[in-house]
Amino acid sequence: MTADDSVDLAELYRTHHLQMVRLARLLVDDLASAEDVVQEAFLGMHRNRAALRDSGAAVGYLRRAVVNQSRSMLRRRRTVRAHLKVAEPEIAPPADSEVLLAEEHQQVLRAVDQLPPRQREVLVLRYWSDMSEAEIAAALGISKGTVKSQASRAMTALAQIMAEGGASDESAPR
Structure with missing residues (x-):
């Protein structure tokens, strides 16, 4: 690759930073962590x-x-929490978080938070990032068949959670 073929990181940052932060925000549980992930x-x-x-x-x-x-x-957090016996302090969500999303969107996001990690990743990439099954398979390093089965299971579980009203504010932390 020559110097002329190099990736323009500044342009890539300008055009895709916000989209990547949104993606990361759906995969981790707070905006600051999402920004760290993207950085x-x-x-x-x-x-x-x-x-x-x-x-x-x-x-x-x-x-x-x-x-x-x-x-x-998420793995590091899970490991730390498993080894710490001290209760984590409850952190209140930002004051403007309720304003950022309509209530129905928040209910769906809380329900998505209750899904297993792989199912959550597949749904986020499929419906938030609008990626094809092949793109999701490449991004996650899994087969297209696994993408299809995880998406199907996730949608079934999501429908059940929403029907049961299980998308409450007390959803289990990741």
Whole structure:
């Protein structure tokens, strides 16, 4: 790859940063963590941009990095919580969080939060990021068949959670 073929990270940041933060926000449980995940993904891309053979693949690389960073963050949190016996203090959501989304959107998001991680990832990538099954499979490193089965199971579980009114504010933390 020549210097002319290099990825324009500044342009990539301007055009895709907000979209990647939204994606990460749906995968992790707060905006600050989502911003950290996206920042790490961009830093990783900066460190490895010489190895990126196709500048057209930069968005896919970035999306996969965001998904992987989100998974890593959730794994680290789960490990820390398993080893700490001290109760975590309850942190109130930001005052403007209720204004940002309509109540019905918040109910759906709370229901999505109750899904297993892989099902949540598939739904977020499919319906929020509007990715195809093949793109989701590539981003998550799984087969298209697994994407289909996880999406089907997730939709069934989501419908059940919503029907039972299980999308309450007391949903279990990830």
